[in-house]
Amino acid sequence: MQVRDFDPATADGDAFTDWLAVLNEMTEADMPGEPRWCDDRLGDYLSVTMPDEARVAWSAYDDDGAIAGHANLLLFGGDFAHTGVFEIFVRPSARGLGVGRALLTELAKHAAADGRQTISTEVIATTPAVGFYERLGFSRAVVEWRSLLPMSNVDWSRTSLQARQVSAPYRLEYHRGGLPDGLHERYAATKANLRTAGPQASEWRGSSDAVRLRDSLATLRGRGLRTHLVVAVHEKTEQVAGLTELVVAAQRPTRGDQYDTVVAPAHRSYGLALAMKARMLTELRSAEPQLRDVQTWTALENSPLEHVNAQLGFEQDVHWYEYEATVSDLLDSLR
Numbered sequence: 001m002q003v004r005d006f007d008p009a010t011a012d013g014d015a016f017t018d019w020l021a022v023l024n025e026m027t028e029a030d031m032p033g034e035p036r037w038c039d040d041r042l043g044d045y046l047s048v049t050m051p052d053e054a055r056v057a058w059s060a061y062d063d064d065g066a067i068a069g070h071a072n073l074l075l076f077g078g079d080f081a082h083t084g085v086f087e088i089f090v091r092p093s094a095r096g097l098g099v100g101r102a103l104l105t106e107l108a109k110h111a112a113a114d115g116r117q118t119i120s121t122e123v124i125a126t127t128p129a130v131g132f133y134e135r136l137g138f139s140r141a142v143v144e145w146r147s148l149l150p151m152s153n154v155d156w157s158r159t160s161l162q163a164r165q166v167s168a169p170y171r172l173e174y175h176r177g178g179l180p181d182g183l184h185e186r187y188a189a190t191k192a193n194l195r196t197a198g199p200q201a202s203e204w205r206g207s208s209d210a211v212r213l214r215d216s217l218a219t220l221r222g223r224g225l226r227t228h229l230v231v232a233v234h235e236k237t238e239q240v241a242g243l244t245e246l247v248v249a250a251q252r253p254t255r256g257d258q259y260d261t262v263v264a265p266a267h268r269s270y271g272l273a274l275a276m277k278a279r280m281l282t283e284l285r286s287a288e289p290q291l292r293d294v295q296t297w298t299a300l301e302n303s304p305l306e307h308v309n310a311q312l313g314f315e316q317d318v319h320w321y322e323y324e325a326t327v328s329d330l331l332d333s334l335r
């Protein structure tokens with residue numbers, strides 16, 4: 001078996017076909033209910049990053065030259081320059097042969113050489129990846145519920161009503177692909193109320209200042225991820241009272257990823273979260289007609305959003321773990 005660098009900027013069509021085959025065989029084996037991946041803008045998805053980030057990737061090949069698995073490591077910048085997030089996928093037919101270990105070794109060495117202290121990854125609790133990361137000494141840093149809402153289960157008359165139930169001092173605005181000029185600063189100020197944890201798209205991490213927010217939105221566009229934003233504006237002050245963000249990837253267009261929803265403290269208890277998320281669903285119905293479901297994540301207990309999600313029809317379905325390791329410890333355990 002051989003592990004080679006994978007550079008999406010120079011990779012050819014066959015390399016992307018191989019990359020995709022691993023993802024879809026893995027999905028079929030480990031999480032058959034999850035949507036399959038397609039090759040639409042896969043190169044952009046794997047190569048575009050925030051200006052201060054870098055993604056490195058590797059492919060593993062068996063002795064006959066067939067792809068056995070792949071891995072990628074995203075190296076954050078700025079406040080997160082001590083860490084990185086990674087993914088490893090091994091074809092079901094190539095498992096138990098040391099491919100995952102070889103890919104992890106390669107990426108841990110790269111992380112160490114790049115000065116990273118820790119690395120982490122997201123894992124669905126029902127998959128074999130749990131045993132792998134536990135075996136290699138990772139610790140569970142975050143556990144969250146993943147909730148799913150199939151679009152076919154949405155009660156559209158109730159949801160439309162919820163979307164219109166906005167108290168008098170507020171109005172909702174829907175923006176697709178980005179924000180109008182002048183809104184970024186006010187949006188970022190409200191976003192600063194949120195401590196981002198869990199499986200958020202890396203682009204959203206720290207997007208609580210206007211410059212970073214613009215970069216985030218451009219990066220998402222560059223990767224083929226379509227953003228949908230609903231903003232609650234306080235009409236008297238024109239401040240952003242709340243926001244909710246959803247992304248649909250060209251590479252998995254039947255699935256919506258509902259990321260952050262936040263209401264600024266002064267504007268809580270007015271029902272804005274429910275109204276914004278309901279409005280989001282009504283907009284998606286026409287903007288993304290191919291969408292089959294929306295997923296979102298909440299804390300295990302006492303998440304105020306859980307109640308809102310339940311009112312919209314979301315159902316908790318599986319735990320998601322964030323596994324983390326100190327790079328030096330990991331290299332020791334891989335030796």
Ligand SMILES: CC(C)(COP(=O)(O)OP(=O)(O)OC[C@H]1O[C@@H](n2cnc3c(N)ncnc32)[C@H](O)[C@@H]1OP(=O)(O)O)[C@@H](O)C(=O)NCCC(=O)NCCS
Nearest residue numbers: 087088089090095096097098099100101128129131132135
């Ligand atoms: C997790 C995964 C990468 C493991 O790949 P693999 O090539 O089969 O793993 P390896 O053969 O290199 O195994 C390395 C070690 O982990 C152990 N291991 C692997 N899978 C395991 C499991 N499910 N339970 C317990 N131990 C496991 C192996 O026994 C081996 O231990 P050893 O080296 O001490 O003998 C693979 O199952 C996979 O691709 N899963 C789906 C991908 C996924 O869900 N990724 C999540 C996002 S990163």
